[in-house]
Amino acid sequence: MRMNAIAMVVVFPALVMMSNVAAAAAETKPDVKGLYLLTDYPTVSVRPGTTSTISLRLQNYGLPPENFALSVDGAPAGWTATLLGGGQPVGAAMPATDQSVSLQLRLDVPADADAASKTLTVKAEGQGNSVSLPITVNLAKELPAKLTLTPQLPALRGTPKSSFDYTVSIKNDSGRNLTVSLAATAPRNFETSFTESYGTQELTSVPIDAGLSKDVKLKVRPPSSVDAGTFPIEMTATSGDTTAKTELSLEVVGQPRLTISGRDGRVSVLNAVAGEQTTVPLVIANDGTAAADNIELSGSGQSGWKIEFDKKTIDRIAPGQTTEVNALITPTDKALAGDYMTTVRASSRGETASTDFRVTVGTSTVWGMVGFGIIAVALLVMFGAVARFGRR
């Protein structure tokens, strides 16, 4: 503690001295005197039919405060040039000594303005001083884009069940920080949403700093009933008067969709017997948009159950067509009487369909008779013993 206190005592005055020196250096006035009308960019490009704003500054170096009348000369016919200060039109400005006043020159350029460059002169006139600033306005038909959209993969292909993710980078070239709102137009019933490239939060607009770019993800989900074909998606990014568009395309390839059901839609098998094969007719339909090829059938049930098919594979089912096969279900020898679930599956290159069948296993009549026989033997033993050994 004591050491620290001593150090403070020694160091603190030194710090104060150093800061005094720095302040004195900053306050040395530049060797400039007078009144100046300043702008950062004396020559600008403007697109006809738009409104532009040019920042100005009236700087007073070492003069007493004075009233300066402001005016703009040289505006061509049809143009409107207005000087704004603090957001409203102003006619005069009064900068204090060594102070400046911010001004803005607002230019409304008519759409039919000819392409030649024009020079406007902004004047500030006081009692003794007067300054003027010529500003050259170039008229450009096409300004460099302020927003650009670059899709990384503009055309995607998939099935109606897949989700199409377009990663689009938005670049802000406008020189200002912008908040860009995003929109996408897609065919009817297509679902579109924007997310960050590595996020799940959906968004409608993104802030982008000047000169930077940002990746957003456009997720398009076609309706599951969509037919095969190519669909255009248009993505729009808007910020104020700037708009950028990009065309994306989405190709949906046809997909088979299989369904399995029993004949007449029945999914129950009533009279299976333990250890005996039961034939169940199945209808396999393709409701999809493409043909299903090479359909493999399989089934599963309780352990020990055998589920086979008279045709193990089906070569092809055209869209909208159905095929009938027979499933051969054999419950295990040891299956108790009761209801069991079995699953029948059809799969064709990634497309699978499955249906649960409820199989009711009844007691085999043979074993029912055997049961009765054993009960009869039991009664025979009893009555036989009584009859044989009872009092005669």
Next chain:
Amino acid sequence: MRREGSPWQGLGTVLLKELADHFDSPRMLLLALLMVLAAAVPFYSAVDQLRTTTSEDPFLLLKLFNPGGQTLSVVAILGFVIPVMAIGLGFDAVNGEHNRRTLSRILAQPIYRDALLAGKFLAGIIILAVNLMCLWLLVAGFGVFFLGVPPSGDEFARALVFYFIAVAYAGAWLGMAMLFSVLFRSPATAALLALGVWLFMTLLWPMISPFIAALVSPPDVRYTLLGILDPQTAAWQQGLSRISPYLLFEEATRTILTPTTPSLGPVLDQIRALRGEVVGAALPLRESLAIAWPGAVSLIAGAIVLFVATYVVFQRQEVRA
């Protein structure tokens, strides 16, 4: 004085006469009905449980006798009812003859006391065996009828072994009932004492024997802290519990009827689990038999010992009334 002629002379006559008496008596009919009704309830619940929870089981027939878990099984009911039936058949075997004053008349015939006692005992055993066989067939028959699954050979053999153990168990209780019928002249005393022993052995002894085991061999603190039974105490507990024919029967039948959990008693099970042995695997019939053998033999030996005691007491008794 040397005995002349075969001691078995007249055995057949006594046996047939006793069988005829029993088969015609309403007592046997009532006892048989009691056994069937008592077994019907747990049998039905076992069938119900199997139909709803089991899709396939390699030991269905055995599950009908002993479904496992907390449910009351046919076997547990039989463990209670078989002694009642045996006592009911045997409690007045000898003193009944005394009281009707027929004993001296019978012995006046060329029939030795050996043949009389053996005939009565054999007749009781045959009656019990026939009844149990009936019950066994009813369980198997209704089981096949309700579940629709035939028993496998292994199951059938196990069920038959269970039947023989049950007959041996019945024989032990019949021997006890007959011993009391020789010891006491009043059938009521004999019946009450036999029922008292039955109650003590089936209900009280399973509760008392762990206490006695803990008294004789107090469990080591180290085992208690570990939460397992001291092997010494467990051995005492098991040994003491085997005094009761009910617990012997229960142990033997459990081993035979549940091949998947062949329990060797709490302590051995613990040791097996500690050694990493899988306790749930099914044992072959031969192994189950080897485990159940001491219990079954004890039951048979108990029946013989009790019969011999009865014989000795009867031979030394004054039969003239």
